[in-house]
Amino acid sequence: MTPPQRIDRRAFVARLLAAVPDALVVTGLGSASYDVFAAGDRDGNYYLWGAMGGAASLGLGLALAQPDRPVVVITGDGEQLMGIGSLATVGVKQPRNLTLVVLDNGHFGETGMQQSHSSLGTDLVAVARGFGIPDALSMDHIDGCDDVVQRIRAGAGTAFVQVFIEASEPPRALPPRDGPFIKNRFRAALGLQPF
Amino acid sequence: MTASAKPVPDWQKDIFRVLKEGGIHQIAYVPDAGHAHVIRSAIADPAIQDVVLTTEEEGVALSCGAWLGGQRCAVLMQSSGVGNCVNMFSLLQAADFPFFTLVTMRGEYAEFNPWQGPMGKKTQAALELMGIHVLRASEPAEVAEIVSAGLDAAFEAGEKVAVLLSQSLIGRKKWERH
Numbered sequence: 001m002t003p004p005q006r007i008d009r010r011a012f013v014a015r016l017l018a019a020v021p022d023a024l025v026v027t028g029l030g031s032a033s034y035d036v037f038a039a040g041d042r043d044g045n046y047y048l049w050g051a052m053g054g055a056a057s058l059g060l061g062l063a064l065a066q067p068d069r070p071v072v073v074i075t076g077d078g079e080q081l082m083g084i085g086s087l088a089t090v091g092v093k094q095p096r097n098l099t100l101v102v103l104d105n106g107h108f109g110e111t112g113m114q115q116s117h118s119s120l121g122t123d124l125v126a127v128a129r130g131f132g133i134p135d136a137l138s139m140d141h142i143d144g145c146d147d148v149v150q151r152i153r154a155g156a157g158t159a160f161v162q163v164f165i166e167a168s169e170p171p172r173a174l175p176p177r178d179g180p181f182i183k184n185r186f187r188a189a190l191g192l193q194p195f
Numbered sequence: 196m197t198a199s200a201k202p203v204p205d206w207q208k209d210i211f212r213v214l215k216e217g218g219i220h221q222i223a224y225v226p227d228a229g230h231a232h233v234i235r236s237a238i239a240d241p242a243i244q245d246v247v248l249t250t251e252e253e254g255v256a257l258s259c260g261a262w263l264g265g266q267r268c269a270v271l272m273q274s275s276g277v278g279n280c281v282n283m284f285s286l287l288q289a290a291d292f293p294f295f296t297l298v299t300m301r302g303e304y305a306e307f308n309p310w311q312g313p314m315g316k317k318t319q320a321a322l323e324l325m326g327i328h329v330l331r332a333s334e335p336a337e338v339a340e341i342v343s344a345g346l347d348a349a350f351e352a353g354e355k356v357a358v359l360l361s362q363s364l365i366g367r368k369k370w371e372r373h
Binding site for chain 2: 024026046048049050051052053054055057058059060061062063064065066083085086088089092093179180182183186187190192195
């Protein structure tokens, strides 16, 4: 099951986001949020601190509303598994500007590193394909990052990317927890007015 | 159980008209007979993104994403679906998102299926427990006004609003198979 090589999560996310400065980014709760924040806070980042299972759906709504901007959801295997049906929903809509990146360490990192389904038999790429997302791939080397960047820039179709990362716990880098602040900052960056 | 060939009730046409006039650009749904016309109309309307969900909580998150991107989303569900959403409703409070859902009721009027009772009878309480303001339409003639009032409260005042569409509007479900 476990591939021999695993990627450093912080290095991958930092390299990815540096290459797509105009991408709108949605993060699943927990470590994915910390990774994105550690890569550099941006007004176009929307950090979730809860709503487990909702990252892909939130990204879908955003991608449909902003078809001319790349939308990248960065989440973990546990978060994606909880909202696994949302991959079917994404598979139906397939916005060209949506990329789902699952940082997969095969564990629930926030709660004591219990093994998750993705290291106990679930093949998330097969699941994504089965849900109708043909451009689904996995990677176990950081150079794969360039393929993801290419897809985000091309905006040629929904992509699902499973990134095999080390089950490490890098130092916490905590983004703001103030939901209204993050929301209003994000909307302002898009030029949207308050009601 | 025939799904079509019945005339569309005016109140269902009213709902779609109100959603259009209210600037709704995404309609996310888990189907119900009472939503059938709105769903068909959304699918047929190129200006509206129709999003079929596997579970209603996806619609809560999708609606927040739509708002982040500058669009208004309406979520259609049946009363049982409210139970599926409970934790995801936290997102609405934690980040203070506007939210608008239309909920067709089961388990409250001439119900045939006892499995609809437990959630249907607690739907309003569950919504209110999670901080969602509940309006209800029970007469066909009042549907348009109440849906419109709820939509305005959601997107003009940023409230989280559910409009319950009473089971009496939808009528007795026919269980005979042809």
